[in-house]
Amino acid sequence: MKKSANLQKPILYLLPAILILAVVVLYPVLNALYVSFFQWDLATGNKMFFIGWQNYRETLGDVYYWSAIGRSLMFVLMVVPTELLLGTLIAILLNNDIKGRRILRVLFILPMMITPVVVTILWKIIYNNQFGILNWILSLVGISPQVWLGNPQLAMFSVALVDIWQNTPFIILLVLAGLQVIPGDVYQAAEIDGADGWQSFRFVTLPYLSGTLFLGAIFRVVDSFRVFDIIYVLTKGGPGRVTEVISLYTYKTGFSLFKFGLSASQSMLLMLLTLIVAIPLIIGLLSNISSRKGVA
Amino acid sequence: MSKRFKLSLLLILVLSLSAFLLFGCGGKTETQAPSAGNSEKINVAEGILPQTYKGTTINIISTSVIEKLIPEFEKQTGIKVNSLNLDYMATHEKLALEFASKKGDIDGFKMPYQWYGEFIGSLDAVLPLDELAQKPGFPDLVLDDYVPAALDTYGKYNGKLIGLPIIADVELLVYNKKMFETAGIKEPPKTWDEVTALGKKLTIDTNGDGRIDQYGFGLMGGRSAQAAGTFTNLYYAFGGTVGYFDQNMKPQFDSPAGQQALSLMAKDLKAIAPPDCNTWDHPEMINAFSQGQVAMGLVWPGGASASVDPTKSKVYNDVGFSLSPNNSSLLGGWAMGISRYSKHPEATYLFISWLTHPDTQVKYALAGGTPARVSTLNNLELVKKYPWFPTIGENLAVAKPFSKLPESEEIIGYMVEEANDAVSGVKAPEDAAKDLNSRTEKLMTDHGYYKK
Numbered sequence: 001m002k003k004s005a006n007l008q009k010p011i012l013y014l015l016p017a018i019l020i021l022a023v024v025v026l027y028p029v030l031n032a033l034y035v036s037f038f039q040w041d042l043a044t045g046n047k048m049f050f051i052g053w054q055n056y057r058e059t060l061g062d063v064y065y066w067s068a069i070g071r072s073l074m075f076v077l078m079v080v081p082t083e084l085l086l087g088t089l090i091a092i093l094l095n096n097d098i099k100g101r102r103i104l105r106v107l108f109i110l111p112m113m114i115t116p117v118v119v120t121i122l123w124k125i126i127y128n129n130q131f132g133i134l135n136w137i138l139s140l141v142g143i144s145p146q147v148w149l150g151n152p153q154l155a156m157f158s159v160a161l162v163d164i165w166q167n168t169p170f171i172i173l174l175v176l177a178g179l180q181v182i183p184g185d186v187y188q189a190a191e192i193d194g195a196d197g198w199q200s201f202r203f204v205t206l207p208y209l210s211g212t213l214f215l216g217a218i219f220r221v222v223d224s225f226r227v228f229d230i231i232y233v234l235t236k237g238g239p240g241r242v243t244e245v246i247s248l249y250t251y252k253t254g255f256s257l258f259k260f261g262l263s264a265s266q267s268m269l270l271m272l273l274t275l276i277v278a279i280p281l282i283i284g285l286l287s288n289i290s291s292r293k294g295v296a
Numbered sequence: 297m298s299k300r301f302k303l304s305l306l307l308i309l310v311l312s313l314s315a316f317l318l319f320g321c322g323g324k325t326e327t328q329a330p331s332a333g334n335s336e337k338i339n340v341a342e343g344i345l346p347q348t349y350k351g352t353t354i355n356i357i358s359t360s361v362i363e364k365l366i367p368e369f370e371k372q373t374g375i376k377v378n379s380l381n382l383d384y385m386a387t388h389e390k391l392a393l394e395f396a397s398k399k400g401d402i403d404g405f406k407m408p409y410q411w412y413g414e415f416i417g418s419l420d421a422v423l424p425l426d427e428l429a430q431k432p433g434f435p436d437l438v439l440d441d442y443v444p445a446a447l448d449t450y451g452k453y454n455g456k457l458i459g460l461p462i463i464a465d466v467e468l469l470v471y472n473k474k475m476f477e478t479a480g481i482k483e484p485p486k487t488w489d490e491v492t493a494l495g496k497k498l499t500i501d502t503n504g505d506g507r508i509d510q511y512g513f514g515l516m517g518g519r520s521a522q523a524a525g526t527f528t529n530l531y532y533a534f535g536g537t538v539g540y541f542d543q544n545m546k547p548q549f550d551s552p553a554g555q556q557a558l559s560l561m562a563k564d565l566k567a568i569a570p571p572d573c574n575t576w577d578h579p580e581m582i583n584a585f586s587q588g589q590v591a592m593g594l595v596w597p598g599g600a601s602a603s604v605d606p607t608k609s610k611v612y613n614d615v616g617f618s619l620s621p622n623n624s625s626l627l628g629g630w631a632m633g634i635s636r637y638s639k640h641p642e643a644t645y646l647f648i649s650w651l652t653h654p655d656t657q658v659k660y661a662l663a664g665g666t667p668a669r670v671s672t673l674n675n676l677e678l679v680k681k682y683p684w685f686p687t688i689g690e691n692l693a694v695a696k697p698f699s700k701l702p703e704s705e706e707i708i709g710y711m712v713e714e715a716n717d718a719v720s721g722v723k724a725p726e727d728a729a730k731d732l733n734s735r736t737e738k739l740m741t742d743h744g745y746y747k748k
Binding site: 240 | 388709
């Protein structure tokens with residue numbers, strides 16, 4: 001009885017958020033699930049026909065869908081480890097007593113505050129073949145200008161770089177917060193035990209940061225798996241299909257070809273795949289938290 | 297549960313529901329349009345328009361040029377016009393969603409004729425104007441003042457008046473007279489063979505730093521509708537069937553015309569174009585030409601005004617316009633239409649009939665628009681200011697259209713992808729032509745075109 005009374009307040013406080021989530025998340029997801037079983041194609045009239053699993057069969061047999069999934073995975077593998085590594089290193093650096101630390105912290109976090117589309121347009125100018133600053137810098141060291149967004153060998157790297165530039169600050173912020181909670185006496189104890197800089201990082205800092213890094217990885221894997229705006233503005237999936245990741249492919253099916261049912265089935269499968277990737281990370285995070293509680 | 301808890305729960309539910317209703321359904325300030333049929337005198341030239349729809353708000357998908365004229369209309373009628381200035385693909389997306397939801401959030405819009413099969417033939421979402429045109433209280437349409445091809449192609453569908461032509465679009469060849477003169481070239485090319493031959497002469501390093509900084513041709517080969525436009529122009533120039541199909545509705549992209557068009561784009565034109573041309577849309581072409589980076593290119597008249605504007609162009613004094621090569625061009629073109637789901641069709645009709653009126657069209661042209669009216673295109677004052685106006689007429693005479701099938705936009709999407717694949721070098725042009733053909737044939741099969 002007492003337990004249920006204790007639950008009343010939290011439920012009460014959470015209710016508005018749950019209601020809003022139900023309206024803006026649950027309803028669209030359920031609606032997309034419903035639509036995914038229909039043929040709903042604007043080019044042949046705005047009518048819906050129930051076709052069962054046909055859209056799913058078509059999606060599973062579509063080589064372009066799977067190659068787009070492959071490109072999304074490649075994008076995730078390019079950006080997430082780099083962001084985690086760079087973000088952790090920069091955060092540790094900014095956690096030290098270095099001159100101008102406050103200003104540096106603001107400067108490093110800044111890219112995260114800018115709207116992705118604005119960031120992307122800035123990078124489009126930076127990458128410009130004729131007037132871009134990147135080719136100008138390269139020319140100073142004698143390297144010929146590169147077609148950053150038009151060269152099939154470079155395009156994916158170029159879009160990944162923009163994502164790394166914009167989202168590494170998120171990891172910096174997380175890790176900086178994580179570093180604040182490590183008690184100073186743990187380092188002192190390590191020092192007494194004769195640990196050097198690397199050892200205290202490996203055996204003190206890293207275990208304490210593992211939960212934070214798991215959390216960062218979950219956010220970044222899920223976010224970068226469904227990256228859209230950066231690639232849409234920079235390359236629209238080109239050259240050829242080199243940067244056509246899964247969210248762009250699904251968007252194209254829905255909003256260029258107007259096959260809403262097929263696009264919905266692609267989205268549902270994408271959600272399933274994202275969950276498959278994210279669930280092990282979430283389990284890792286939860287077990288990390290519970291083991292931490294056990295220690296405490 | 298305690299009574300207090302229950303009361304609080306109820307209060308939160310009521311507040312949440314009110315907030316949802318307020319944000320979800322509120323905010324509409326539009327007043328219901330009064331019925332038409334007023335006896336006020338109308339004189340567009342003197343700015344006398346009816347006040348019948350004062351207080352009404354209409355939502356329009358327009359262009360930057362139209363947006364410049366909107367304040368004048370608002371002042372004269374008391375109608376509030378909310379304008380959305382969207383590009384080609386965004387307009388298609390917005391309209392398709394609008395017509396799928398049938399909510400009537402968009403009242404009027406620009407529309408290119410290649411969407412008519414889809415939006416009118418298939419969805420029946422555009423309001424025919426014949427009935428409104430008979431009503432009193434609106435500016436006269438002066439239909440006989442339109443370029444006939446524009447009125448037939450953009451104004452009508454299955455014999456009904458469904459839009460008022462606003463942009464007479466046709467691809468023109470633009471060239472830099474000074475670059476031609478420096479290279480000893482006397483006149484613009486008449487064939488695509490000449491374009492590639494002259495283009496090689498014009499692709500040079502002008503400052504002697506060992507790097508090419510002037511290119512012969514600005515190829516719009518990015519993943520935008522322009523790649524499909526360039527391909528279609530070339531496909532017609534090499535004798536491709538109008539509308540891409542034979543009499544049995546079999547696509548002809550894999551024909552010699554289709555093969556030749558993709559090969560020219562991917563090999564000959566790519567060789568004389570800036571290396572990043574496989575990321576180019578129309579603005580990149582206009583910009584490169586205006587900055588003196590390219591000597592030639594295909595442009596739509598809408599972009600031409602920027603190239604002769606001294607504030608935007610370095611080469612404004614050297615711009616020449618000519619007939620698209622091989623005596624063949626691609627017909628573009630937009631009309632203003634009204635949504636069947638509009639809650640204010642009459643106020644919207646007042647706006648589009650005023651906008652396309654011959655007197656407003658002069659202001660529209662002066663603001664940088666390309667008119668579809670004979671009187672405006674032949675206006676001597678305007679011709680002096682916009683020297684390409686006569687070239688529009690020449691190109692219109694030989695231009696061939698996109699398809700008006702409901703599948704047109706989807707096929708344009710395939711064209712964009714295959715042309716971009718070929719120009720980017722990720723697919724051989726011959727394979728791109730074959731794939732374009734087989735994808736289109738599959739689409740037509742799926743849509744039941746070949747059922748006996």
